[in-house]
Amino acid sequence: MLKIDGITRRFGDVTALDGVSLEIGQGEFFALLGPSGCGKTTLLRILAGFETPDGGSVSLDGADLLTLAPNKRPINLMFQSYALFPHMSVAKNVAYGLEREKLPRGEVKKRVGEVLETVGLSTQANRKPQQLSGGQRQRVALARAIVKRPRLLLLDEPLSALDKKVRADMQLELKRLQHEVGITFVVVTHDQEEAMSLADRIAVFDTGRVRQVDRPVELYERPRSRFVADFVGANNLFAGTAGPDGTLRTENFGTLRGTAVEQVPEGAAALLAVRPEKLELTGDGPLTGTVLDVSFYGGVSHISVEVPGQAKPVLVAVQGASAVKPGAEVGLQWGERDAVLLPAVQ
Template sequence: MTIPAVTPVTPVTRSAAPLLDIQGVNHSYGSVAALKDISLSIADNEFFALLGPSGCGKTTLLRSIAGFETPTHGAILLDGVDLTTLPAHKRPVNMMFQSYALFPHMSVEKNVAYGLESEGVPRAESRRRVGEILEIVGLTDMAQRRPAKLSGGQRQRVALARAIVKRPRLLLLDEPLSALDRKVRAEMQLELKRMQHEVGMTFVVVTHDQEEAMSMADRIAVLNQGRVEQLDTPLGLYSRPATRFVASFIGSANLFDGRATTDGIDVPGLGTFAVPSELPSGSSATLVVRPEDVVLVGPSEATMSGIVVDTFFLGGSSTVSIEVPGQEHPINCTVHAANVASYGDRVGLKFDLPRCVVVANPGG
């Protein structure tokens, strides 16, 4: 088979100074602290995600950047200018809301042009910019349709076009794909990333969907209870989680609680595993093992053995759940085959230790 030549991708040029710099931001609703000392920087032309469960503070942070909330402490700088006291309508920031909020009586073209007309942009300039944006989002042929005649994915593109056409320095997106069904959502994840590259703009998206964040973002800040648990690339979050929460929230993981030792971690019922960490010896720790890092082996090679209690065929791979004596929960293993093990089989297994991680267990 002939492999086609790959056209080199020109990397995005980013300045050394961050576009957005959030410094020690706190925000409270009465006695409830929604944000606790949030500090992070976002680069120019970056696709950045704020990820976390409901109530973690991600939407409050987004609204603080937009100017709809005023932090009780800290600063939010855009291009080095403090926005904290600047009202929302004076910030070079645009926000695309979860509901899209399209005008039902206006055509696609007029919906997109509305913001430009409100700012007094000359008609010829407005038409040119609207035409350019509609081409980018793939809606040129639907310019005269009204929102009721569009699919959910198309309405999402209209809302995005309306937000982009004003050329903000920063575009904020609050759960932009939550109203779409699974198939359309997957397609729009790729489209959003493509559009972000084409328009050369910084996107900050809020989502509780880890798959959505992992597929689109250059970097992700994982929030929990008002704090940033970890800020990293998608690969970094998955392969090297910094906390037990991140390990459990990002992807699937087998978590084994034990005690840190000078040699690694001691897990009751399983033994000691030579996985390096910087935790003090004797402190509570958790061994994080991704399902694909659990290997089914013959009995003579096995570190441990157990009984298969379930299998899930997922197309290109299967997840096998194995009940191991002394463990409260079955150990999940991902294998790239359909029928490698059946219910009731006794199997041997071991961990790919160089790929495993030890994190602190604050609840231990």
């Protein structure tokens, strides 16, 4: 539905977007994920019409989007701050865009009623924004965005103003709403958990470029670059040179087993990425070390292990409370398919 081809945007000497190309399908929940300053919000503003790219094209259903004024695009942007009118009721906030289009009063009332029912705010229709919780204000902003029935809804860090518990509830709510209304959602976030829980597919941005586009599970389990492996979730990275069949030759640990996702030439500088939950504590293993710390997080324990020859402690995640204590000598092992061989360069 949406095709972004070679989009470039510069601000003086800074290149915010460097030849970004993406394709987003009808009805997809698509996330732009990356650290602050990586260019994801700039791309969102280009789609909304608030920024003009220096190069590249954007088409919606095959039609050029960049030639249309922001108010003529079948797109709505839900702001990070929600930007609700404080003097208007919930219903008036939601109706504002429809009234500006001069739709019949009966049609406006019907559509506002339907969308407030969808987001579960029918009983709050006459309240002002300051009388609502953060989660409720977020729903008002969402209702105002979807009541105009855009082809594409852009969300800029939509849940960042909410506390952790409300954010988790609203993640489920956003996903439910997206399926219910059938609108294509594009969400910008720097929160990996948020992107993983919401999106059908994720584009990982770094310094104005797209490093990888994949479904959440593939992105997590099969990163294709050092940046993605390090940015998306916790990872243990071991350095060496690429051996045959996805193995890594190291100076301190001999040959470590793994699986190659990207082709890494034998003898080239490489990394082996192993997720904390893929590591097992044993009496012996390819790595041995000393437990530094054990942290309990309810359902999971994180165990930090100092391994001689490894610059950073190795992180191990185990289910439930761990019986291992700081100072214990342990071995570490993993399955061949649980480690990913990557090129050392970005």
